[in-house]
Each structure stands twice: as structure tokens, then as C-alpha cells.
Amino acid sequence: MTTLLIIAKEPLPGRVKTRLTPPFTPREAAELAEAALADTLLAAAATPADRRVLVLDGAPGPWLPPGFDVVRQCAGGLDERLAAAFAGCAGPALLIGMDTPQVTPELLSVDFAACDAWFGPAEDGGFWALGLAEPDPELLRGVPMSTPVTGAVQRDRLVAAGLRVRDLPLLRDVDTAADARAVAARAPHGRFAARLARCTAVTGR
Numbered sequence: 001m002t003t004l005l006i007i008a009k010e011p012l013p014g015r016v017k018t019r020l021t022p023p024f025t026p027r028e029a030a031e032l033a034e035a036a037l038a039d040t041l042l043a044a045a046a047t048p049a050d051r052r053v054l055v056l057d058g059a060p061g062p063w064l065p066p067g068f069d070v071v072r073q074c075a076g077g078l079d080e081r082l083a084a085a086f087a088g089c090a091g092p093a094l095l096i097g098m099d100t101p102q103v104t105p106e107l108l109s110v111d112f113a114a115c116d117a118w119f120g121p122a123e124d125g126g127f128w129a130l131g132l133a134e135p136d137p138e139l140l141r142g143v144p145m146s147t148p149v150t151g152a153v154q155r156d157r158l159v160a161a162g163l164r165v166r167d168l169p170l171l172r173d174v175d176t177a178a179d180a181r182a183v184a185a186r187a188p189h190g191r192f193a194a195r196l197a198r199c200t201a202v203t204g205r
Contacts (some may be wrong), residue, residue, distance in 0.1 A: 004053070005086070006053070007081065008056055010057065010058020011033040011034035013029070032180060040101055047109055053068065053088070055072075063119075079141055083137035088126065101187060116132070116165070121167065126173065157202065
């Protein structure tokens with residue numbers, strides 16, 4: 001793999017994980033988002049890649065490990081921002097978000113030798129990963145984002161383009177408190193699980 005892309009928001013209260021509020025406060029939601037991002041970046045750092053790029057809305061913080069280039073997200077809808085991220089790649093690339101802190105280097109170590117695209121479906125109907133052997137921004141532009149059919153539409157777009165698509169395992173995004181508990185249970189030794197335990201210990205949520 002040539003490039004590993006992580007698209008993320010700076011974890012600031014009121015700007016990230018707003019669906020966690022309630023039961024968590026905006027500050028706690030931001031702390032959970034930061035922990036999820038940190039886990040994701042650590043997994044990416046341990047994944048073989050020629051280049052690792054954080055496509056960021058905001059400013060980097062102490063949660064960013066060394067070895068990453070930081071690129072500012074462009075304006076526009078999520079489809080445009082994802083398309084722009086791929087447009088900056090000269091060769092094979094895999095893009096993930098910050099909502100699946102349970103990812104591992106093994107999951108991210110994709111091989112394009114026998115396919116043109118990798119697709120990681122999410123339980124909410126979206127997708128947590130998209131890999132393209134030959135990045136084409138037009139494969140993403142116009143795909144409706146943040147809907148129950150986002151993943152299906154995106155995968156159909158790949159197939160309609162004649163690409164050989166391979167699927168990654170189904171993962172659960174962290175959007176709600178129930179998601180947070182389920183994801184922490186699947187990755188109990190990560191920073192996200194530890195932060196969730198601290199947040200819930202305070203009030204018993």
C-alpha cells in the first residue's frame with residue numbers, strides 16, 4: 001500500500017461526537033473522540049505504508065504520533081472532502097475515519113494485487129474504510145453521506161465502474177453511547193475503552 005489516509009476532526013467540545021451528548025457532557029464526548037482518534041492513529045502508525053496522511057479539520061494536537069503528514073480538509077460536503085483526500089494520492093490508497101478505534105494493523109494491511117478496491121462496511125449502513133488501487137475522486141463525488149444507504153451506494157458505485165471489489169469485515173462506528181460501549185468491549189485494552197471507563201465511573205452512565 002502506498003498511502004494510508006485518516007480523515008478526522010480536531011477533538012474539540014461541541015464539534016465532535018455530539019450524539020454522545022447526552023449522556024456525556026460535550027467535554028467528555030471530545031475526550032472520547034480524542035481517545036478514538038489516538039487509537040486509530042496508533043493502528044495506522046503500525047501499518048506498513050509508504051505514506052501516512054491525516055486529513056484534518058482543525059489543528060493537530062499531542063494525540064498525533066510522529067510519521068504523519070497533515071493535510072487540511074477542503075470545504076464542502078463529506079463526499080467532496082473524501083474525494084479531495086484521494087485526489088492527493090499518486091498511487092494505491094486506503095482511507096479510514098476516526099470512528100472505529102477497534103481497527104488493527106492487520107485489518108489495515110490490504111493488498112491490491114488481486115483487486116481494484118477494498119470496501120469496509122459499517123453497521124449503521126455507511127462505510128469505515130475505502131481503498132482504491134487507482135484513486136479516482138469521481139468515484140466518491142455525489143454519494144449521499146451519513147444515510148442508511150451510504151455504504152450500499154458507494155459500493156455499487158465501485159462495481160458500476162468495473163472495479164474488482166473485496167470486502168473488509170463489518171465494523172461498528174462510535175456515534176452513540178451504545179456504540180461506545182459495544183466498541184470498547186471489542187477493544188478493551190485501547191485508549192478509547194480506558195477513557196470510556198473513566199467517563200462512566202464518574203456518574204455510573
